[in-house]
Amino acid sequence: MIRITNLQKSFLLGPKKNMVLKNVNLEINKGEMVAIMGRSGSGKSTLLNILAGLVKADSGSYHFDNNDVLKMDSNQVAEFRKCNIGYVFQNSVLIDTKDVYHNIVLPLKYSNYSKSEEKKKISLVLAALHIEKLKHNSIDTLSGGEGQRVAIARAIIQDPKVIIADEPTGSLDEKTEEDILRLFTIFNKQGKTIIIVTHNQKVADSCDRIFYIENGCCNLFTGY
Numbered sequence: 001m002i003r004i005t006n007l008q009k010s011f012l013l014g015p016k017k018n019m020v021l022k023n024v025n026l027e028i029n030k031g032e033m034v035a036i037m038g039r040s041g042s043g044k045s046t047l048l049n050i051l052a053g054l055v056k057a058d059s060g061s062y063h064f065d066n067n068d069v070l071k072m073d074s075n076q077v078a079e080f081r082k083c084n085i086g087y088v089f090q091n092s093v094l095i096d097t098k099d100v101y102h103n104i105v106l107p108l109k110y111s112n113y114s115k116s117e118e119k120k121k122i123s124l125v126l127a128a129l130h131i132e133k134l135k136h137n138s139i140d141t142l143s144g145g146e147g148q149r150v151a152i153a154r155a156i157i158q159d160p161k162v163i164i165a166d167e168p169t170g171s172l173d174e175k176t177e178e179d180i181l182r183l184f185t186i187f188n189k190q191g192k193t194i195i196i197v198t199h200n201q202k203v204a205d206s207c208d209r210i211f212y213i214e215n216g217c218c219n220l221f222t223g224y
């Protein structure tokens with residue numbers, strides 16, 4: 001489903017080039033749940049952003065269902081993202097001037113759904129994430145775990161093929177972390193491909209495979 005070959009990504013740091021991803025090769029199959037680990041600053045979020053089509057690599061190739069994402073223009077990338085990717089960002093990034101309902105509905109605004117279709121879709125995800133009661137709550141009243149559920153609801157509202165999550169359990173207590181992890185496992189069993197960046201070994205161990213980014217390369221973790 002996802003095939004990345006000889007991928008490179010650098011950022012300019014003043015006059016200097018910071019080569020973050022030097023040679024990434026990665027294949028993820030449909031229906032897999034994989035973890036991406038690595039030290040802080042190793043390039044995990046950068047790789048997720050490339051996978052989501054939010055950041056363009058310098059060179060190499062990225063194929064999604066045999067479509068070459070790096071060759072797409074900005075409109076095609078936006079369409080690719082809308083149809084395929086649900087992104088749970090690090091630290092939720094919910095809009096605190098909007099309530100739960102209006103945060104979740106946001107991605108649908110780029111499609112032509114009627115109000116009643118929107119409502120139906122939102123009811124389904126609110127139920128899937130057990131947050132029906134929070135529908136009209138404002139964001140600043142939510143606990144960390146509730147906020148993360150809302151972020152996940154927003155990521156899955158378009159029924160994406162792939163859910164990408166950047167440290168989805170980062171700031172949560174152990175029980176809430178388990179609840180959130182269980183949700184990802186359920187979505188995975190329902191057929192979603194899941195890619196999770198995590199520092200948490202327990203989260204990683206719940207995945208089918210673990211990749212480790214080090215020195216700009218991404219390798220399969222084969223054992224302790």
Ligand SMILES: Nc1ncnc2c1ncn2[C@@H]1O[C@H](COP(=O)(O)OP(=O)(O)OP(=O)(O)O)[C@@H](O)[C@H]1O
Binds near residue numbers: 020042047
């Ligand atoms: N837009 C940007 N401009 C310049 N440098 C960037 C940009 N985005 C990321 N970087 C740099 O790329 C490197 C990798 O960052 P990235 O966020 O991908 O790491 P990470 O592995 O996700 O880290 P963490 O675990 O701390 O979240 C860092 O040195 C960072 O400063």
